[in-house]
Amino acid sequence: MRKPPEPVQVIKQRRDEALTKLVGRVPYIQYLGVTFDRRGDELTAVLPYADKLIGNPMLPAIHGGVTSAFLEITSVISLSWATLWDDLESGELEGDSTAFRMPKTIDFTVDYLRSGLPRDAYARARITRSGRRYASVHVEGWQDNREKLFAQATGHFLMPQPRSDKS
């Protein structure tokens, strides 16, 4: 006989705890104030507006470096989350701290399409290729209107290797 499905609260709690742990470990994500909304396995990054993020006080506009950092954070977390997901669902994640290691950015190219307005920004990443060693990610950032991106980026990442390779 099949096992009855887990209660939805148990599943949600497990997923949210893993996401909180993944994001909470990184000081720079905390510094920028980036948080993640989760719907199933889909993540949306949120960058709440703060005065310290301004790069052009005349316009005013968000600093280009902040935009780039926000998209890179979204990419790295989305990649880690995708690799974590299977283990999380099969219950193999318990006590495995290596699962929370981050991919390393090889290169990252940002298109600045519009100036970042002084309000909240959102981003979602799509993993276009995910191999054992390398991954390619495309990420889109928007503010008020999902159709009007203020920035997009493509990046390549080196995936963390399992520690069991080393003796």
Add this chain to the structure above:
Amino acid sequence: MSDKVNIARQFMEAIPHSRDLGMVLTEIENGVATITMPYDERLIGDPETGVVHGGAVSALMDSCCGAAVMSHPSNPGATATIDLRIDYMRSATPGQALSTTATCYHITRNVAFVRATAVDEDTDNPVAMATGTFTIEGQRT
């Protein structure tokens, strides 16, 4: 210290994000700019090693490229990033300040082309390199 450097410093300090990260403009002349940023635990991207997040390196390089454009002898009035690519060649050593030098090597009426290198104390081995294009908005007279 030349007036140009003074003005550029004040300009840097007027940028809230650059000020918050402690960026200091040390050189600016003829389309070349150098900016340093101290090591800061708030910028850590990998908690296991203490290595600074790539995003913080981006912020430094973007600022520096923009400053290089503004210092070009053709006197652009303002500039904005069109695109910026960063190659991360190695992890920055934890505890060390980062320094970026950007060069605006070509400029047209509408577009500026810039490249930049970021180093820590081991200046022979760059941490990251960047190439970018920037808009040219108006001209100062």
